[in-house]
Structure formats: structure tokens, C-alpha cells
Amino acid sequence: MVLIEKPASKARWLSLAVLMLPVLLVTVDNTVLGFALPKIAEALHPTACQQLWMIDAYSLVLAGLLVSMGSLGDRIGHRKLLLAGSFGFAVVSVLTAYSETAMQLIIGRACMGIFGAMLMPSTLALIRWVFEDREERRLAVAIWATTLTVGSALGPLVGGVLLEFFDWGAIFLLAVPVLIPLLVSGPLFLPESERDASGPLDPVSIVQSMVALGAIVYSVKRGASDGIDEVVLITFLIGLLAGWMFVWRQSRLAEPLMDLSLFRNGAFSSSILINLMSLAFLVGFVFFTTQYLQIVLQMSPLGASLALVPGQIMAIIVGMAVVPIAKRVPVHVLIPILTGFVGAAFLLVASMGGSLAVWVAAFALLNIGVGAITTVTNDVILSAAPPAKAGAASAISETAYEVGVVLGTTLLGGLVTAYYRGALQLPAFLNDIQFMLASETLSGAFSVAAGLSAEQAQVLMLQAALAFEGGVGLVSWAAFGLALVAMLITWRTLRIAEAKAVEESWRC
Template identity: 50%
Template sequence: MLPAVDVTTPGRATRSTWIALAVLMLPVLLVSVDNTVLAFALPVISEALAPSGQQLLWIVDIYSLVLAGLLVPMGALGDRFGRRRLLLIGSAGFAAVSALAALSPDAPTLIAARALMGVFGAVLMPATLSLIRNLFEDPSQRRTAIAIWAAAFSGGAALGPIVGGFLLEHFAWGSVFLLAVPVMLPLLILGPILLPESRDPAPGPLDPLSVLLVLATMTPLVFAIKTAASSGVSLLVVGCLLVAVVAGVAFVRRQLARPVPMLDVSLFTRPAFTGAVLANLLSVFSLVGFLYFLSQHLQLVSGRSPMEAGLVLVPGLVVTIVAGLVVVRIVRHVPAHIVISCALALNAIAFTLVALTGSGGNDLVLLAAFCLLGAGIGAAETLSNDLILAAVPAQKAGAASAISETAYETGAVLGTAVLGSLLNAAYRHQVELPAGLTDAHQEAASETLGGAASVAGTLPEAVAGPLLESARTAFDSGVQLTSGIGAILMVLAAILAHRTLRQAG
């Protein structure tokens, strides 16, 4: 007689599990709404606070920069002290600091508030994906749950322009940050009731030095990219890159040497895992870089109101949601590496369309390009996150979620830092200022398109007209350049994904 074989079947999710998932979507919606609203509020913030080009980028970047640096340690902290507990703490802090950001009187204060939002965002975000990993044991249901999680990001992005457009047309720019309060209140009330607590039964020790090494890697890296794009390569840029490399190497060596590392870097020896992380990062890179220039073009070049600009983006964002849900069925019949590489190729086509539209690009072409980009983002994000989570046991879900979230936020940082900085540099090189401007007007108009629009509003039509025409032409010339670079990067990403993800099927 053959010995009995114990086959364990993953448990199926119940109705209460799906309700808990709905509660978990609230912070995800908030973070995605915040990112999209901010992109659309940039022109209004430029006029209200008169930030420099660098300050404008830091308003966008500082949140993702802090978030990317703290996600891994906060994911490990959630594994140790409880993921639900960290989720509730982070949600309360995020809502409170968002309210403070709404009252910022100048650009430096807003940058500081955004940094604090990044701290609390890092506390809450790994908990959402790691709780999903523990709530859904069945692989098929987990993939559907992750598709819904990814769709919540896109849904928030779709809601952000509409709600944000309404707020920007009727209230001050600070109102866009106050959205966090009504969104977080239901989570803080229902979370303790519906969400089960989970943690790693054998967590590793806290490691403050590893936290410092992560920050010492990310901060100078992004600063070097931004500075090189705006001012060229200098000793400061080279020095920052060296610090980032040294700190990064020290972090990896420390993790390999520790019995229980904060981040299991040995996971990156698996090509499929590394490919999934890179697909995640590069998808977000393309989305954030695209939104950075598209939101400004629609408002400051095409002359649309914030609400109208938001409505133009809705079809592409709906496509993102649909693609994330449909790909769950497609991947049952088509290998994941083929689906993800095709999705990244769609991103390349989208950037190519923008690059070929010429100065003063057609809004319908931009809409079509964003729909293609949305399809690629929705498919690539869903599958890459599923591959990352499937690579680790459930008790290490916090660490895996942190890796996934770090890739997401690093992509957001680099999307703005690389494409945004290149766009600003091209704008400054191309813009031609009319004679007769004061030194203050020259400085503001030469920094950003929003600055030029603000200056033009104070000038006679005879001077304002040529200034706006030159600024808009310079901006769209920069968009063509950065879109061409984005297309090349996405082609390389598609090739990389196809080769590395073959092991995943």
C-alpha cells in the first residue's frame, strides 16, 4: 500500500475577506488620488507659491523619495509589530499631515509637509499589499485581489483629476490635500473591526544602520540625477553618485552578512524576481513621467481648465483599470513574460506617438497615447506585483510588499527626476524671453512654463503674447525630446522583461 500523501489546498476567500479588501483599498485610493491631484495642481501651485524649477520638482519628488527610502524598513516593522497596527498609524498620520500641507504659505514649507507625508505613506503602504498576501491564500484569488489593488491605484488616478479639477476651479490649491481626511476616516473606524492583525512569527531584529544606508543610497542618487539634468555634470554630481554607490554596496553587504536581514537581497539572484521588480519600476517610471508633462500641456498649452484636463485623461485611466482586470484571465493562457513585455512595448508606442506629434501636439493624439500607456501600465503592474508576492512565504509578505512598493516609488521618483529634469532643461535652453522684462520676471519665466504663464498674466498683451508663444513652443520641444528618450527606455525594458521573466512562465 502506498503511503498517504498530505496535500494542503489553499483556503478560499470568504465574503468577509472581500469586504476587508474593500477597506484596504481606501489608503490605496488616497495615495493614487494624491499623486494625480498634485500633477494637476502644479500650474496653480506655480502661480500661487512661485517655486523655482528645482523646487517644483522637489514638491513632486520629495514624497516619493522619502517613501522609497523608508518602505523597506517600515515593511519589516509591520512584520514585527503588526501590519494592521502600522496601517492605522500611518493612515492617521497621513491625514493629519495632508491637512498641514494644505496650509503651506510657501514652497519650502510645502516640500517639508510632503516629506512628512512620505514618512506616513511609508508606514501604511507596505501593510496594504502584505495584508492582501495573507488574506488570500489561493493563487488565483490572490491574483484577482492584486488586480483590484492595482485597479484602485488607477481608479484613484481617474478620480483625482475630476475631483481635483472641481476643487481647483472653486477653492484654493490647498484643498486638494484635504481629500485625505474624509478618505481616511472610514478606514480608521472600520479597519480595527474588519482587518485581521498579522505579523511574522519570527521577525528579525531592528536595524537602524540599514535604514540609514537605504536613505544614503536613494537621496544622493536622485539629487545627482536632478542636478545633472538641470546644471550638467559637476563634482557635486559625481560625489553624490559615489556616495549612493558606496552606501548601496554597504547595504547589500550588510544584508548578506546578517542572519535575519531587513531585506532579503538574495531574492534578486532569481531572474524572474528581479525582472518583475524592474517591470514594476519602469511601468511607474513611464506613467509618472508621462503625467508630468501631459497635465501641464493640457492646461498651459491647450488652455484647458483643471476639470477639462482631468476629463481628457479619464478614458486612459479607465483603460488602465480594465487592462489590470482583464490580464488576470489572459495570463491563464499566455505566459506572464510575454504579456508583460508586450505591455511595456505599448508604453514605448505611446511615447513614440507623443514624440511624433510635433510642437503644439494634438490633444486627441495625446489622449490616444495615454490610452495605450494605460493598457500597458494596467497589465504590467498587476502581473509584476503578483510575481513579487508569489516569490516569498506569507509570513514574509511585509518585506516582499516593501520591495514591490519601493520599486513603485523609485519609479515615481526617477520618472519625475529623469524625464521632468530633462524637460525643464530643454525648456530653459529653448525659451526666448522678450526684451523689457525685469530680472525677477526673467528668472521666473525661464524656470518653468507655469512661471512664464504667471509672469505673462502681469504683462501687457504685446509682451505677454510673444512670451507665452515662446514658452509653449519651448515646452513642447522638450516634451518631444523626453518622449523619444522614454520610448527608447520602454523598448529596452520590454526586451529585459522578456528575457528575465521566462522562468515565471
């Protein structure tokens, strides 16, 4: 183990500023693609399944590799891993920007996920290493968690601004100006963490986790786009089997890839669950909101992105303002209240339709809840884990974050797509190719409408908008119900966990 001198007080906060660059970029990439989907659909003509994979290939690979990359960082040093990941991410982003087919873009997004997995664990690991004082570390983690939410919320704004003036490839070229300052300043301002090579990497566990996530996500996507068939059922069962084998292996390894014993703590497990669900709600909301504003309400990318700015501002304010509140309000009360804001956002959309004012208000409510939840749950997660397992706890937290991103587009986006395909009533004047493209996605219908007469285009888009609105309404009611369930679960499990903690303190 190599001892490294830690930075002085002012240098610590400068180090934190440098670390926020990759965090912001990785989280922006989770949602920025949603605004580019209409333009990508016109250029690359993806199928419904490919359109979902364009978004999820990145987060799926990222989620599958986060824990193993955290272990690799422990072995070679997190600063070294961070800089290597930044360089690879920038190079792959440039190549992806010039994709000529939908499959090339999907592969590029997957490769970005590999290098993105090198960035996220290293940022939180270096924060833990730099900030020894608990209060300083709590504030640093709050800034880190707020940046996660802000990055996801800023994705639509960044995408809207870029697409107003440039082609869709510009959203990937964004990585270059963000990561070059990191590559230059990182060696100067970031300390290297201690290296501990005692824990071996476990390729079998990595493959099992990737197969489990990949198979389940693929089955849901294919079921949404093509209907449930034998392939869907088989791949879903393969995913469940791989997941069971992963859990079984982790419970028997002396040094598991994922320490499942942490989930015995009710505060830890419920915080992981609500963190995952909140990100799924946010990303799923952004997925269909960006399409609705641009295609149904016919707003420009810039106009649509500006409509979501109030929500993004709320995410920044609430993410930091909740820190002093969390010191005074018990988490078993605070987290269910924050989850209530998330549920209220979907209830507003489900009950009041899709006017611009409703979308703006709903996105603001959603960001109030998610922004504060991310800050509070990450503090609970790190506090609930023993000091020796802080690294494993943070890796699980980051994995839950990315799994939530995947589930947001897979489940919420998949349900909207499935409803759209089932409810769409296409006019008879379309030829076979136009019929196929319009029935795939709302973006496909928009692309077909561009080649029709004004009257025919109006008829087609009216039917497409009705089907899409129906899917959004259905998903919003489902999300509202899930939010209510999450409120009850977190209230009960966190209350029990807090009571046990008080009981144990009295025994001591």
C-alpha cells in the first residue's frame, strides 16, 4: 500500500471542482440523446428497438462495469483510472458523432459506457480520499450527488441548445471541451489514492451481471417493440438465471464483486431502492417529454429545452438546500415526502393532459423530489455502511443510479412505445414502407409526415399524437402508483432501521 500526501484545504475544493467535470458529462450523456432522437430518426432511420438501445446501450454497459472498475481503481489508483477513462471517452465520443448507421451509434454508445464506468467510481473514491473531515465530506458528497441530478436535468437543455445550431453529432462532440481541461488539470490538482491489490478481479461475476442486465433489458425492449414471443420469454428467463447465479456466486466468494451483506441494513437497501426508482422516473420522464414537446407541440429543440429550465434550476437549489434539512428531519419522514413530489409530477401529467404549462410544472416537481432524494440517499448509504465497506457501498449506489437510468427508458419508454403501437390508427393512404416507419415510433411518424402533403401530414400526426398521449397517460398513472408504494416502503423500512440504530446505541 502506497501512502500519498493529501491536498491542503483550498486545494481540496479545487480538486472537487475538477472531479465534477466527468460527473457532469457522464450524467448529461444519460439524457442528452433524448432531444436528438427526432433528428437521428431522420438521418439514420432506426427501428423502435434500435431507438431504445441508442439510449440504453450506454447506461447498460456503464451499470454492468461500475463495480469491477471500482475494484480496478483500488488496484492501480483511481486518478490513473479516471484519466485513462477520460481520454478513451473523448476519443470514442468523437467517433460516435460521425456514425453513419444506427448500429454504429449503438456500438459507440456501448463503448462510451465502458470508459464512463472508469470515471464514476473514481470520482467518489477520490472525494472520500481527499475529504477526511465528516462535515466537509458530507458537503462534498452533496455537491457530487447534486451534480448527478443536475447533469441528468441539464441534458435536455444542452441538447436543445446544440441542436438549434448544429447537427445531432454535436451532442457527442461535447465531451471534448469538457474532458480536455480534466486531462490537463487532473495530474496537477488531483491526488492519487492508496492502492490496494489484495482483492482479485472476478471476470465470471462481471459476465454474469452483464448477461443478467442485458438479457432482461433486451427482452423488455423487444416485447415493447415487437410484442411478447418466444424470444422475449427465453431471453427474460436467461436474464433471471444469470442474475440468480450472480447473487449465488457473490454469497460464496471470500471477496465478492458486490458485497450483498450490505443489503441486510434496512436503511441501506431502502435508500438504494428509492435512489434507483427516482432516477428511473426522471430519465423515463425526459425520454417521452422531449419527444412530446418537439413533435406533438411542435417546439424547436431550443424552445423545448428552455421550457424545462425551471425544473433544472429547482434541482440545483433543492439538492443543496436539503443538506441542513436532513440534519433536523428524520430520513424516514423526509424521503417519503420527497418521493411525494415525484408522484405529484406524474399525477399532474396523468390527470391534466399535456399542455406546455403542465409539462413545465411537472418537470419542476419531479426535480424537486429527485434532486433532494439523490443527496439524502447517498449520505444515508455511506453512513449506513461500515467504514471498511464504504467503497463497496458507493459502487452499489452508483450501479443503482445507472440501473435506474436503464429502467427509465426500458420500462417507462417501453410501455409508451408498446401502447403507441397498439393504439395507433394509421390512415389508408400510406404505402407499406410509410406504414412500417410510422407504426414504429412517434419520431418515425414525424419523419413520414415530412414527405406527405400538408393535409395528409396533419391526419397522420393527429393519430400519432393521440396514440403517444395515451401511452404517456398510462405510464404516468403507473408511475404515480409506484411512487405511492415507494413512499410506504421507505417510510416503514427507514423507521425500523432508525429504531434499531437507537436501540443499539443505548446498548453501547
